[in-house]
Amino acid sequence: MPVFSVSIYQCRASSTYNSTDMDFFSLLYYRFKKVWKAIRLYLVIAGPGLVVMIADNDAGGITTYAATGAKYGYHLIWFLLLLIPVAYYVQEMTVRLGAVTKRGHAEAIFESFGAFWGWFSLIDLMFVDWLTLVTEFVGMTAALSIFGVPAWITVVLVVLLMSIIILNGRYWTWEKIALGFCLLNLIYIPAAFMVNPSVSSILGQGLIPNLPGGFNNELFFLLMANIGTTIAPWMLFFQQSSVVDKGLQEKDINMGKLDTLIGSIITVVVAIFIVIVTGTLLNGAPIDDAATAARMLMKTNHYVGAFMAIGLFDAGLLGAICISLASSWAFGEIFGWAHSLNTKVKEAPWFYISFFLTLATAGIVPLIPGAPLVLITLFVQVVAVTLLPAALVFLILLLNDKKTMGEYANTPLQNTVSVIIVVLIIVLSTLYGVSALFPNLFQ
Amino acid sequence: MRMLKQFRSKIREINQRYGKPKIEMSKGVKFSLAVLRIYLFVLVLLMIYKFITVL
Helix, strand or coil: CHHHHHHHHHHHHHHHHHHHHHHHHHHHHHHHHHHHHHHHHHHHHCCHHHHHHHHCCCHHHHHHHHHHHHHHCCCCHHHHHHHHHHHHHHHHHHHHHHHHHCCCHHHHHHHHHHHHHHHHHHHHHHHHHHHHHHHHHHHHHHHHHCCCCCHHHHHHHHHHHHHHHHCCCCHHHHHHHHHHHHHHHHHHHHHHHHCCCCHHHHHHHHCCCCCCCCCCHHHHHHHHHHHHHHCCHHHHHHHHHHHHHHCCCHHHHHHHHHHHHHHHHHHHHHHHHHHHHHHHHCCCCCCCCHHHHHHHHHHHCHHHHHHHHHHHHHHHHHHHHHHHHHHHHHHHHHHCCCCCCCCCCCCCHHHHHHHHHHHHHHHHHHHCCCCCHHHHHHHHHHHHHHHHHHHHHHHHHHHCCHHHHHHHCCCHHHHHHHHHHHHHHHHHHHHHHHHHHCCCCCC | CHHHHHHHHHHHHHHHHCCCCCCCCCHHHHHHHHHHHHHHHHHHHHHHHHHHHHC
16 A cells, blocks of 8 residues: 555656646747747848948948047047947837838928928938948048059949849848948957957946046047947938838837847947057057058057958948938939839839949049048038938927827837937037037137 | 929929928927027028138
8 A cells, every 4th residue: 555655656746747847848948939939030120220220330430439449548438338329219210210101211301391391301311421422432442452452443343342232122132231241340349359458447447437638629529429420310311211111010110129229239339349449559649540540550460450441341331332222212202213122223213323323423532633532521520410400300200290100109208318319419419510610619 | 305304393293292291380390490490590601601711
């Protein structure tokens, strides 16, 4: 009897153990499947947010970060970290707007605010995009000139490469190629490890908010430049049109927002690594542009300098890919042309012609001997200041239009955060633009 | 010439299509647009001043 009893207990104990064991593994498998499904869904939806945010580190952006590191070492890393929520809150609004209205930003402005504000935004966008595109070509030609590539070859190669990418007739392929270039943008991370920076200095100097040398004009100008490179008018137009072209729906908004958040973190992380590179090797050196920084870095560490130059070229290319598309999408939306990357050239000739014309005309400018490149860079800052506040104000007003946005309209909390961010951006970018017009005004 | 005419008629069509703003013109919207107009007006004046003084 006792023997029998024991065996029953043993059996019961063993079966209980097996059942718990199976429950545990089933639960683990179920959780894994759920997470894997979410990851796969993210990978399908990811794209617009990542591309726009990483492309935000364009040639001008790389120059600003390189100059920040060279001038103030690691001291302004905390400020760059503050730009993550700034970039995220502004850009995620375009995701909601695009997914709900199925319209690009230009079309949304025309429809909601009428032809006057629509034309103002479209013409301004055309100017600012074209001028920014010129600066991207300047960055790309300067980067490849470090490796002995003549400027005209760079321009021809870039126009050819971008035409091939665009002409494949599928949004999905274009996006994956663009994501490949985004991956190359991470080249600054190994570069930073190669310069052996002092981690304790980075943490000690960089993460505690401080204003090196006190608040002065030079510091103020650099802080404004950092904000200016984080939010640019083309980004709003690009991401919204991209969300529409990709066909994101209301149910995809959360993933689209996650995509934007990851993108904004990556863009700031890359910026921080650039600051670490120049802050370690070029601290105190006068840096006017990223190509100069790459040349100077090459003297200290050849590979780091080469990485800097490759990163600069990639940044210019990514910027050019997005900026030229932002213009073509906006034109297509207003003029009623077919304007999707999913269309062939025959189906959307004007979309591709406008893309190619914007690209080719901007590419020619750096090849013109004695072209006023400094004036163009100045103009970008000034013209952007006329468009950015308008585009941001329209964005907030559109996100508050409950009739159109329904449950996706801004909540009071979202309004408070985004209004504070937008007002700050407008004030600082205006001061930046005005100081570009009148350099002695704030001295 | 024909292309120019087509372009002009297209612009006219766009102006007609988007002639009337669709957004509800609440006090907040009207105020924001008025402030934006003043802001842009001042900015354009500054640019013109700069242009004249540079010349």
